[in-house]
Amino acid sequence: xxxxxxxxxxxxxxxxxxxxxxxxxxxxxxxxxxxxxxxxxxxxxxxxxxxxxxxxxxxxxxxxxxxxxxxxxxxxxxxxxxxxxxxxxxxxxxxxxxxxxxxxxxxxxxxxxxxxxxxx
Numbered sequence: 009x010x011x012x013x014x015x016x017x018x019x020x021x022x023x024x025x026x027x028x029x030x031x032x033x034x035x036x037x038x039x040x041x042x043x044x045x046x047x048x049x050x051x052x053x054x055x056x057x058x059x060x061x062x063x064x065x066x067x068x069x070x071x072x073x074x075x076x077x078x079x080x081x082x083x084x085x086x087x088x089x090x091x092x093x094x095x096x097x098x099x100x101x102x103x104x105x106x107x108x109x110x111x112x113x114x115x116x117x118x119x120x121x122x123x124x125x126x127x128x
Contacts, residue, residue: 015045042068063090085126
């Protein structure tokens with residue numbers, strides 16, 4: 009299974025997504041925002057397969073996090089989440105080979121399916 013870096017500033021969403029992905033057998037590292045995720049990524053990029061991130065976060069948003077992740081590790085997969093459709097439209101600027109977006113709210117099965125889809 010995959011090693012996933014999860015970034016979301018909403019504790020309830022973080023726990024929901026962490027639990028769903030762990031149920032699928034993935035190893036999930038949880039961070040509270042894009043800045044913390046970027047710090048973790050800078051020292052652990054080689055071991056991370058997938059970034060799952062909210063788009064709207066303070067300091068470093070999900071799109072910026074994804075762009076920096078792809079620059080550090082071009083093969084990394086990205087799943088961006090948002091409750092605002094216009095924010096998900098910004099995902100088109102990311103040059104990831106494996107990119108998916110999901111609108112909030114979503115079900116556990118929907119987030120699992122998105123991650124499975126980018127893993128291949």
